[in-house]
Amino acid sequence: MTNREDQSRRVKELIVRRLKLDVDPLSIENAAPLFGEGLGLDSIDALELVLGLEQEFGIKVEDEEVGVKAFASVDALVDFIEQKQNA
Amino acid sequence: MSARLPHGYPFRFVDVVLRERDAAFTSGTVSARVTSNGRAAMGEGWASPLLLVEALAQSALLLEGGDADIGRRGFLAGIEGFEAERAPRAGETLRIEVRLAGRFGAIVRFEGEVYGDRARLARGAIIVRRGEGSPTTPG
Numbered sequence: 001m002t003n004r005e006d007q008s009r010r011v012k013e014l015i016v017r018r019l020k021l022d023v024d025p026l027s028i029e030n031a032a033p034l035f036g037e038g039l040g041l042d043s044i045d046a047l048e049l050v051l052g053l054e055q056e057f058g059i060k061v062e063d064e065e066v067g068v069k070a071f072a073s074v075d076a077l078v079d080f081i082e083q084k085q086n087a
Numbered sequence: 088m089s090a091r092l093p094h095g096y097p098f099r100f101v102d103v104v105l106r107e108r109d110a111a112f113t114s115g116t117v118s119a120r121v122t123s124n125g126r127a128a129m130g131e132g133w134a135s136p137l138l139l140v141e142a143l144a145q146s147a148l149l150l151e152g153g154d155a156d157i158g159r160r161g162f163l164a165g166i167e168g169f170e171a172e173r174a175p176r177a178g179e180t181l182r183i184e185v186r187l188a189g190r191f192g193a194i195v196r197f198e199g200e201v202y203g204d205r206a207r208l209a210r211g212a213i214i215v216r217r218g219e220g221s222p223t224t225p226g
Contacts, residue, residue: 044165044214047191054189064192 007078010056015074018052019045030074038073048072059084092148092166093155100142101149101183108150112187115150123177136171139201139209146183147197147215160218169211179203193217 012025015034019041032038035046049071050061059081061067070080092099101117108115119142121133127184133139175181185199193216200210 043192043194043216047189047194047196050191051189051196061191067191075205 006076011074011077014052018048033073034071057081073077090147090155094145095157101145104220114186116186117146117149117183119181121175121177121179132164133174136174139171140169141198144213150185162216164216165214167212171209175203
């Protein structure tokens with residue numbers, strides 16, 4: 001498993017665990033939108049993901065604008081995490 | 088207090104800011120006096136421990152240092168992991184500890200505890216949707 005695949009798996013597990021979703025983490029598509037269509041998450045879920053990223057990845061989401069882009073999909077979230085970890 | 092909180096008697100469940108929040112809102116403390124003639128009281132105390140959730144929400148709003156209009160346009164959006172031992176009794180002075188757990192845009196999560204005269208009465212988290220306005224940032 002590549003590092004990116006591992007990050008994707010961790011992100012999916014984080015989403016399912018923090019939001020208490022009744023889905024198999026592996027069933028979440030990497031490119032599928034997390035909000036609206038796709039998983040149908042809302043702004044309260046977004047706050048939970050912000051807290052999850054901080055607690056489990058040590059990454060802060062500075063503002064809403066950044067968060068909205070980062071939470072577009074699992075792929076976008078992995079990109080965001082990698083960017084933060086490499087900064 | 089009226090400038091910072093839209094709630095009035097009989098639906099105000101906080102009285103005095105004991106300790107203002109710090110800049111990062113690590114914590115802040117509010118007190119509330121439970122009286123037997125309050126609307127929420129049913130003779131000997133608050134009618135429901137759920138009013139402790141409202142007290143926590145009002146404390147958070149008060150400590151946020153916003154203006155009453157923000158509170159008027161905002162609302163309590165969620166309750167998480169809230170546990171109450173019992174409802175407060177008339178004559179008790181409550182101490183409400185609140186801290187900011189996180190925010191994303193207008194959605195804010197606070198965590199806190201409510202203490203009675205002798206012991207903790209409740210603990211948990213609330214999620215608030217802030218109203219629009221121009222909050223001040225104390226500290």
